[in-house]
Amino acid sequence: MLKGSIVALITPMDLKGNICKKSLKNLIEYHISNNTTAIVSVGTTGESATLNTNEHIKIIKYTVEIANQRIPIIAGTGSNSTLESINLTKKFENSGIIACLSVTPYYNRPTQEGLYQHFKAITENTNLPQILYNVPIRTGCDLLPKTIIRLSKFQNIIGLKDATGDLTRVQKILSKVKKNFMLISGDDLTALDFVKLGGHGVISVTANIAAKKMSKIYQLALKGNFKKAYKKNKKLKKLHKILFSETNPIPIKWAAKYLKLISNNTLRLPLTKLTKKNKLKLISILKTI
Structure with missing residues (x-):
């Protein structure tokens, strides 16, 4: 079972919009050295929606290759086509990934x-x-607890990333799924509350630039030291919020470039550059923490 701070990794690109392998390596080394539990490669934050299939596969394979078994890799393989999801999943069999993250259609x-x-x-x-x-705000559909419980009976369905922000679901799900079923938050702002209610960790956007802090917060939480975890997390609350001031991953890629974790903050249309107003807010928050 994966627990703690798992990063929803950004996909670095050069000025022409091509995958930047050098920056990808830098990010992976950053997470290994700062005790991130695992990496999700090419999820929503990794811009899966604007990558073609060959790029999608290539990035995940690059990530596995660079990580070289030093950190677990989870591959984003979801699609709104069941057949496409199956075909993409099959591409990663025997690839070295430990699991697939499959978004609702x-x-x-x-x-x-x-x-x-x-x-x-x-x-x-x-x-x-x-x-x-499950991320209804982006998909237009909501995977309800009753359906999650049904699906948990399959041996190789091992967990859920819940990005609803609805904390009432945690115990509803945990009380009826198998004992080793992972319940991971997908919402940085409510994730610590989620873990306090019985969840196992977070797949985090914030961890892209605050890996060490996020790792420490969730290590403390999983040991039951919520007083100290909440104190540390309070310092990151403004950051959690500003990183969703515009469509993810616009702010987080800008922040990663500002902190020199990647060479460029290139995005593909229809994603656009971070506005000046939010840049100034983000700079102020980054300097504070």
Whole structure:
């Protein structure tokens, strides 16, 4: 079971919009040296929506190669097409990843039965462990606790990334899933409360630039030292908020470039540059912490 601070890694690009392998290596080394639990490669924060399939596969394989078993790698493999999700998942069998993160099908807004059948089909076509990913604000559909509980019965569905921010779901899910089912927050702002209620950690945007701080906060929380964890997290609250002042990953890529973790903060359309107003706010927060 993965616990603690897991980073939703950004995908660094050069000025022409091509993948920057040098910056990718720098980021991976940064997370290894700062005790990040694991890396999610090419999830939402990794701009999966603007990468073609070959790039998607290449980045994950680069990440596995650079990490060289020094940190676990989780591959983003979700799609709004069940067949595409299956095909993408199969590309990573025997690749060195430890699990797949599979987002609910976006845009076509399936029913709960449709969501169940989608993930059932994926898990029946691979032996790779699957982590469900629910982020209704971006997908237009919500994977409800009753459906998560049904899906948890499959042996290789091992957990859930919950980015709803709805803390009432934590115990509803944990009370009815198998004992070793991972419940991971996908919302930095509420993640510590999520862990206090029984969750196991966070797949974090903030960790891209505050890896050591995030790692320490969740180490403390998992040891039950919430007083100290909340004290440390209070210093990051403004950062958690500003990183979602514009569409993710616009602010986090700008911040990573500002802190010289990557060479460029290039984004692909339809994502655009961070506004001047939010740059100034972000600079002020970064200098404070």
